[in-house]
Amino acid sequence: MARVLLFGRLADQAGWRERSVEAGTLTALRDALAAADPDLAEALGGPGVQVAIDKAIVRGEATLAAATEVAFLPPMSGG
Amino acid sequence: MTAFPSVSLTHQAFEPGALLTTFCAGRDETGAVASFVGLARAEHGQAKALELEAYPGFTDAAIAEFAEQAKVRFGLHDYRIVHRVGRIAPGEAIVFVATAAGHRRAAFEACDFLMDWLKSRAPFWKKEHGPDGDRWIEPTAQDRTDAERWD
Numbered sequence: 666m667a668r669v670l671l672f673g674r675l676a677d678q679a680g681w682r683e684r685s686v687e688a689g690t691l692t693a694l695r696d697a698l699a700a701a702d703p704d705l706a707e708a709l710g711g712p713g714v715q716v717a718i719d720k721a722i723v724r725g726e727a728t729l730a731a732a733t734e735v736a737f738l739p740p741m742s743g744g
Numbered sequence: 745m746t747a748f749p750s751v752s753l754t755h756q757a758f759e760p761g762a763l764l765t766t767f768c769a770g771r772d773e774t775g776a777v778a779s780f781v782g783l784a785r786a787e788h789g790q791a792k793a794l795e796l797e798a799y800p801g802f803t804d805a806a807i808a809e810f811a812e813q814a815k816v817r818f819g820l821h822d823y824r825i826v827h828r829v830g831r832i833a834p835g836e837a838i839v840f841v842a843t844a845a846g847h848r849r850a851a852f853e854a855c856d857f858l859m860d861w862l863k864s865r866a867p868f869w870k871k872e873h874g875p876d877g878d879r880w881i882e883p884t885a886q887d888r889t890d891a892e893r894w895d
Contacts, residue, residue, distance in 0.1 A: 672797055673869030674880045720802045736799060742870040743863045743883045744782075744796065744827055744839055 667694055667729045670736040675714070679705045691716065691727045694735060713740040750823055751808045753798050755830040760840050767824045767842045774821050778851035779842040780859050786834035790874050794832045797869040806867050811858060818854035820845050825858065829868075857894055864891040 666685045676682045679702065688694035699706030708714070717736040718727050729735065760781040768777050784794045798804070811823055822844040832838055841858050845851040864887040871880050 670799070672799060673871075677880075717799075717802060720799075720805065736802070738799070738867065739869065740882060741865065741867045742881050743887060744866050744868045744870070 666731060668732065668734045669694070669698070670734065672736065673739040673742075675705070675708055675737050675739050678708055688729055690729060691718075691723075691735070694729060709737050714738065751804050751811060751825045751827075753800065753804050753827050753829050755828070757836055758826055758828070758840065760837050763824065763826060763840050764842060767822075767844070771821070771844065773846065774844040775846050776848040776851040777842060777844050778848070778855040779840070780855050781837050782839040782859070782863075784832045784834050784836050784838055787872075787874075791834060791872050792875065793834070793873045794838070795871040795873060795878075796827075796829045796832065796838070797871070798827075798829045799867060803867045807862070810861055810866075814843075814854050814858055814861075818843070818845065818850045818857070820850065820854050823854070823858070825862075827862070827866075827868075831873075860887075860890045860894060863887045 667688055669684050669686050671679050671682055686694055686697050688697050695706055695709065698709065715722055715738045717723065717738060719734050764779050785791060807825060807827070811825060814820065815823060820843055824840070824842045826840040828836070828838050839862060841855055841862070843851045843854040843858070845854065864883045869880065871878050
């Protein structure tokens, strides 16, 4: 089970900020989210959205161990 | 030296003067402390409140990593950064930055440098609550230009 976190406009769009999803890879996670909410999945793959796994930015595919935290980060605004 | 962490995020309103007093205390070799306080603007009624979202453990780590680079770059003795998160009313302090150095130039420049980065590149998500609803805010062109001065 990966723990998925959404921030900023992505959380507003989804209507949730945190959810557990059964997935062994980042691609499988995106597919699972797309099955539930295609518009959200498109936004998660949109320009400027970064992915952090256990609080480190990753690019491309990644394997998700149990209890991995996956955060989708829209463009940052600064403070 | 202070017993406080160098970087903190807080949901609570803070008193900048108290932070500065604490930061200045007990220094024998620091000749200069510069500080900056950012306040939430009302934008003439357009902003009822500002909401800042952070990713705890990620946002503070990113700020600390950048600030440590600034410490080396400007030869700082010390720094302190406090950033509000959550809902912030006009007039309340959003950010406090203090820098300590041997001499004033380094303290001023490091404070300016840290603020330019915090305003444009720090991992926050900012929403303005206005009379016509809410909107997410991205860095302004000026914020980006300010940050690029140091690249």
